[in-house]
Amino acid sequence: xxxxIIDGHGGMLGAQLVKEISARYANAVVTAIGTxxxxxxxxxxxxxxxxxxxxxxxxxxCRKANVIIGPIGxxxxxxxxxxxxxxxxxxxxxxNATRILIPMNKCDNLIAGVKELNTTMLIEDVMTKLSYVxxxx
Numbered sequence: 001x002x003x004x005i006i007d008g009h010g011g012m013l014g015a016q017l018v019k020e021i022s023a024r025y026a027n028a029v030v031t032a033i034g035t036x037x038x039x040x041x042x043x044x045x046x047x048x049x050x051x052x053x054x055x056x057x058x059x060x061x062c063r064k065a066n067v068i069i070g071p072i073g074x075x076x077x078x079x080x081x082x083x084x085x086x087x088x089x090x091x092x093x094x095x096n097a098t099r100i101l102i103p104m105n106k107c108d109n110l111i112a113g114v115k116e117l118n119t120t121m122l123i124e125d126v127m128t129k130l131s132y133v134x135x136x137x
Contacts, residue, residue: 001028001134004061005048006070006092008080011039013102015046016123017069022047024127025134031065033057035083058088062095067133069126071104072111079109100129 003021007014011034021030032048034040040053052061062068073079075093077086092099102122103111117125 004065008035008083011042018046059091062091065097072101
């Protein structure tokens with residue numbers, strides 16, 4: 001199972017995902033992609049074995065991944081304060097991977113109908129959804 005984690009800004013969400021997924025799914029190949037070097041560094045510090053930064057690594061990871069996980073902004077061009085390029089958003093949106101998008105009400109993207117949850121609760125929900133996806137494969 002190839003899992004791509006894409007995150008931006010400080011990479012704290014991605015770092016938490018790397019820790020949780022690595023702890024629960026030792027056989028998964030987790031690739032951490034930062035939209036900037038700070039995000040990548042945070043995910044590496046959290047234990048990511050495979051990591052890269054920028055537009056082309058996002059595009060390549062989206063071709064190889066079975067599952068893509070990240071904030072909802074990764075499918076919206078110019079999101080995450082401009083860190084997500086149109087090519088990045090298109091690569092995520094057109095990937096054959098299952099996408100688990102985290103509803104972060106930040107950076108001018110507000111998701112209607114979604115309760116405000118803290119990051120811990122969001123990560124727990126991601127893990128539940130990832131478990132379902134893995135069991136289906």
